[in-house]
Amino acid sequence: MKQLKTKHIWIIAKYHMRFSLRNGSGIIFLLLAIITSLLVSSAFIAPAEATANLAKSSLAGTDQEIKPSDFINEIGQSKYMITAVNWLVEEKDQGQYLLKEKPALLSCIMLVMLMLLPYLVCFGSFNQTSGDIANRGLRFLLLRTERSNLYLGRFLGTILFCLTTVIITILLLTLYIQLKLNIYPGTTTWLWSLQGAAAFFLICLPIIALCSLISCSIDTPFGSLVLCLLIVGLPSLLLNYAGNAIRVESLDKLWPTGWQFGTLNSNITTITITTTSLIAFTALFLWIGIKIFQKRDL
Amino acid sequence: MSQLNRPGGLTALAVINFIYAAINCLSIIILAISLISINAADETLTQITAQNQHTSNSFKDDIITNTYAALTSSIIIAPLLIISGIGYLKLKKTLGYKIGNLYALLSITSSSILIYYTPMGFTILDMISFIYPLTTLLLINTTFKEDLIK
Numbered sequence: 260m261k262q263l264k265t266k267h268i269w270i271i272a273k274y275h276m277r278f279s280l281r282n283g284s285g286i287i288f289l290l291l292a293i294i295t296s297l298l299v300s301s302a303f304i305a306p307a308e309a310t311a312n313l314a315k316s317s318l319a320g321t322d323q324e325i326k327p328s329d330f331i332n333e334i335g336q337s338k339y340m341i342t343a344v345n346w347l348v349e350e351k352d353q354g355q356y357l358l359k360e361k362p363a364l365l366s367c368i369m370l371v372m373l374m375l376l377p378y379l380v381c382f383g384s385f386n387q388t389s390g391d392i393a394n395r396g397l398r399f400l401l402l403r404t405e406r407s408n409l410y411l412g413r414f415l416g417t418i419l420f421c422l423t424t425v426i427i428t429i430l431l432l433t434l435y436i437q438l439k440l441n442i443y444p445g446t447t448t449w450l451w452s453l454q455g456a457a458a459f460f461l462i463c464l465p466i467i468a469l470c471s472l473i474s475c476s477i478d479t480p481f482g483s484l485v486l487c488l489l490i491v492g493l494p495s496l497l498l499n500y501a502g503n504a505i506r507v508e509s510l511d512k513l514w515p516t517g518w519q520f521g522t523l524n525s526n527i528t529t530i531t532i533t534t535t536s537l538i539a540f541t542a543l544f545l546w547i548g549i550k551i552f553q554k555r556d557l
Numbered sequence: 558m559s560q561l562n563r564p565g566g567l568t569a570l571a572v573i574n575f576i577y578a579a580i581n582c583l584s585i586i587i588l589a590i591s592l593i594s595i596n597a598a599d600e601t602l603t604q605i606t607a608q609n610q611h612t613s614n615s616f617k618d619d620i621i622t623n624t625y626a627a628l629t630s631s632i633i634i635a636p637l638l639i640i641s642g643i644g645y646l647k648l649k650k651t652l653g654y655k656i657g658n659l660y661a662l663l664s665i666t667s668s669s670i671l672i673y674y675t676p677m678g679f680t681i682l683d684m685i686s687f688i689y690p691l692t693t694l695l696l697i698n699t700t701f702k703e704d705l706i707k
Contacts, residue, residue, distance in 0.1 A: 280696065281700055297681055308677070
């Protein structure tokens with residue numbers, strides 16, 4: 260760790276962030292994240308808007324006025340939605356908190372996105388080192404800096420790119436909800452969006468570190484992408500099954516995806532424990548990754 | 558030789574262009590079938606307009622105008638997507654840079670016009686139609702400008 264140089268890491272991070280767009284993986288991740296978030300949002304918003312438009316046309320000529328927000332509030336705060344959210348988050352009182360105390364529409368969109376983001380992030384971070392290991396390009400960089408700086412720099416660059424994408428995604432959703440629908444008070448919406456962006460970013464951290472680890476272990480970018488997607492999804496699925504089989508509820512917490520909803524919890528202790536766990540997972544994957552990268556043939 | 562110097566991002570943009578072009582070609586077929594169906598259901602639509610007092614008299618005309626507008630926009634945009642995609646792959650200034658910019662600007666303009674005249678107005682799904690042209694506009698004028706103009 261004596262070889263770590265902040266200046267080197269920062270330069271590599273900046274170049275890697277710019278290079279993400281040039282090599283295509285960044286473009287795919289950016290488009291996938293934005294289009295997926297808009298599709299998820301439209302699944303919640305479009306039916307309400309369509310119903311409101313239908314009601315508006317049938318009430319034309321009368322004094323009654325109907326807005327999409329009337330339907331959104333009714334659907335979002337129904338007992339069915341609260342039960343569904345309780346089941347998803349696996350905590351009894353969270354449905355009430357997420358749908359009644361916080362902007363329900365944003366909460367629903369954020370919950371679905373928190374499930375999808377670990378997989379989407381793989382598209383933006385699968386090729387941190389594997390492509391350059393394959394074409395022997397890293398050898399030229401090793402003349403100028405140490406392996407650990409290279410590894411951490413590319414990890415930091417991917418994080419910065421991911422953060423930018425998350426901010427763009429959340430900004431688009433919040434602006435639409437605030438300007439077009441105008442259902443919730445402005446401050447509440449923006450504060451909840453900010454917490455959502457932090458939740459998105461935190462769930463991305465261990466996944467990016469895991470992708471760094473896989474990317475430095477394999478010298479084919481496509482193989483790295485397939486493995487990243489499999490390794491992010493399969494363990495959580497297996498742990499869930501095993502947890503149900505042996506009746507241990509928190510077995511899925513052994514993998515980062517088991518902590519995905521904790522950052523939106525009403526309890527500050529749960530938020531702190533979740534944040535600490537996600538950062539600990541990130542540190543563990545990073546440590547293993549650096550160890551592998553320092554020993555492997557480049 | 559140019560293939561060796563082509564950044565992966567431009568290849569990705571070209572592939573996405575071809576996918577979007579295929580979607581546009583499909584929408585041309587669907588819209589053409591819709592127009593035939595609307596004309597075939599002429600009597601029913603006239604009846605609906607006559608029976609329902611709240612429905613605007615121009616109900617049928619609106620549908621036909623919007624479908625024609627969407628069809629025209631798809632017919633113009635699909636070839637531009639294919640041509641600019643080839644331009645990105647071959648790193649050509651006119652085919653890639655100029656036609657790419659023309660596609661992005663035309664796509665944004667036609668989407669805006671279509672949304673303005675749609676009875677539903679601007680919806681969250683409409684944002685998707687702006688995302689790719691805006692990304693193209695941004696990328697070919699900044700990140701890939703040197704590669705395409707060279």
